[in-house]
Amino acid sequence: MTIKIxxxxxxxxxxxxxxxxxxxxxxxxxxxxxxxxxxADIDRAVAEFGFKPRSPQLKLMIARAEALASGKYExxxxxxTTCFRCAEAALVRNELRRYIQEHTNLPVVTYSFTExxxxxxxxxxxxxxxxxxxxxxxxxxxxxxxxxxxxDSGSSTTKAVVMEDNKIIGKDWTPSGAVVIESAxxxxxNALEQAGVSLDQIEAIGTTGYGRFTLGEHFKAKLIQEExxxxxxxxxxxxxxxxxxxxxxDIGGMDNKAxxxxxxxxxxFTMGGICAGASGRFLQMTSNRLKIxxxxxxxxxxxxxxRNAKMNSYCSVFGIQDLVTTLGEGKKFExxxxxxCHSVAEQVYEQQLQEIxxxxxxxxxxxxxxxxxxxxxxxxxxxEQPIVPPDSQYIGAVGGALLSSGFx
Numbered sequence: 001m002t003i004k005i006x007x008x009x010x011x012x013x014x015x016x017x018x019x020x021x022x023x024x025x026x027x028x029x030x031x032x033x034x035x036x037x038x039x040a041d042i043d044r045a046v047a048e049f050g051f052k053p054r055s056p057q058l059k060l061m062i063a064r065a066e067a068l069a070s071g072k073y074e075x076x077x078x079x080x081t082t083c084f085r086c087a088e089a090a091l092v093r094n095e096l097r098r099y100i101q102e103h104t105n106l107p108v109v110t111y112s113f114t115e116x117x118x119x120x121x122x123x124x125x126x127x128x129x130x131x132x133x134x135x136x137x138x139x140x141x142x143x144x145x146x147x148x149x150x151x152d153s154g155s156s157t158t159k160a161v162v163m164e165d166n167k168i169i170g171k172d173w174t175p176s177g178a179v180v181i182e183s184a185x186x187x188x189x190n191a192l193e194q195a196g197v198s199l200d201q202i203e204a205i206g207t208t209g210y211g212r213f214t215l216g217e218h219f220k221a222k223l224i225q226e227e228x229x230x231x232x233x234x235x236x237x238x239x240x241x242x243x244x245x246x247x248x249x250d251i252g253g254m255d256n257k258a259x260x261x262x263x264x265x266x267x268x269f270t271m272g273g274i275c276a277g278a279s280g281r282f283l284q285m286t287s288n289r290l291k292i293x294x295x296x297x298x299x300x301x302x303x304x305x306x307r308n309a310k311m312n313s314y315c316s317v318f319g320i321q322d323l324v325t326t327l328g329e330g331k332k333f334e335x336x337x338x339x340x341c342h343s344v345a346e347q348v349y350e351q352q353l354q355e356i357x358x359x360x361x362x363x364x365x366x367x368x369x370x371x372x373x374x375x376x377x378x379x380x381x382x383x384e385q386p387i388v389p390p391d392s393q394y395i396g397a398v399g400g401a402l403l404s405s406g407f408x
Contacts, residue, residue, distance in 0.1 A: 150400025301373025
């Protein structure tokens with residue numbers, strides 16, 4: 001069965017990214033399709049939409065969205081993308097995403113592209129859409145069974161979790177090294193030792209993260225899955241929120257993820273960011289500049305007030321310039337630490353959370369969720385303190401162990 005992903009887009013043909021979009025879709029067994037519409041359909045859909053953009057391609061996007069919502073054209077998932085430089089396109093992109101979600105049950109991903117787009121940036125999104133379509137029963141699993149392992153090879157850290165009969169019995173993490181197999185082997189052996197079991201007793205392994213394919217092949221994993229669906233599954237399991245709705249925020253070392261879920265299944269997500277200034281990398285750079293360990297940054301930030309040392313981390317380079325300037329002005333370290341956390345929280349809100357409809361509760365996960373100052377600032381920006389579940393940094397490994405048990 002070929003998964004049909006309906007593309008609603010503007011500008012892809014003129015910025016040389018269309019080939020990369022189609023290549024990413026093909027690599028996960030999907031095909032990009034375009035809902036059929038007539039000139040009359042376009043005029044009518046735009047009139048009903050209530051906003052008349054200047055771009056003919058944006059008008060076409062609106063008509064194609066209406067064709068999907070009305071059932072005139074059938075697809076399995078929707079990919080909505082426009083150039084990140086165009087304000088008019090950003091408005092249409094967001095409203096069409098909301099419109100599709102209100103009128104269909106199709107999983108949706110929105111994306112604003114640059115002219116230097118890489119296929120790897122699209123692969124995770126396409127893979128997640130296909131997973132949601134083809135593995136709904138697997139994603140709906142609420143319990144782990146048997147004896148399984150999850151391995152998460154992230155950009156900053158590598159994690160391993162051993163689970164048995166819906167309980168974590170072993171876990172470990174380490175900074176990701178240059179050789180992903182070595183990092184994974186180290187944490188796996190430590191987690192197995194803690195669990196009191198051997199590798200030959202493990203019934204299934206699930207891998208995720210940047211090194212998932214390498215680890216999947218090496219350890220003969222039964223599940224090799226992108227981090228959007230796996231992380232969301234681990235997050236709702238850890239937070240005991242597998243029923244109902246929730247929003248998951250995962251601020252990573254290189255990119256961020258915002259995912260909405262319903263009954264444990266993602267239905268909309270966004271990931272990435274224009275620059276590392278909006279990710280955990282900037283907080284690590286801040287810690288290095290303050291000459292403190294990253295584990296101390298959160299408590300220091302909680303003692304400060306970001307208003308005394310305003311900072312803009314939209315770009316990590318400019319963010320560090322702001323950091324150097326504020327320190328040069330003699331600002332208190334705690335105020336600078338708080339300002340760094342607040343800046344990241346603001347950028348996550350402006351870059352990721354505008355692409356989804358935030359649902360409640362909000363679950364914050366990933367390694368940066370252990371930085372209390374960042375959690376505090378996310379709560380301040382959103383007006384609601386997020387839930388940080390136990391073992392929140394192990395979401396990918398937990399999701400891998402949980403989902404891999406579905407192959408037993």
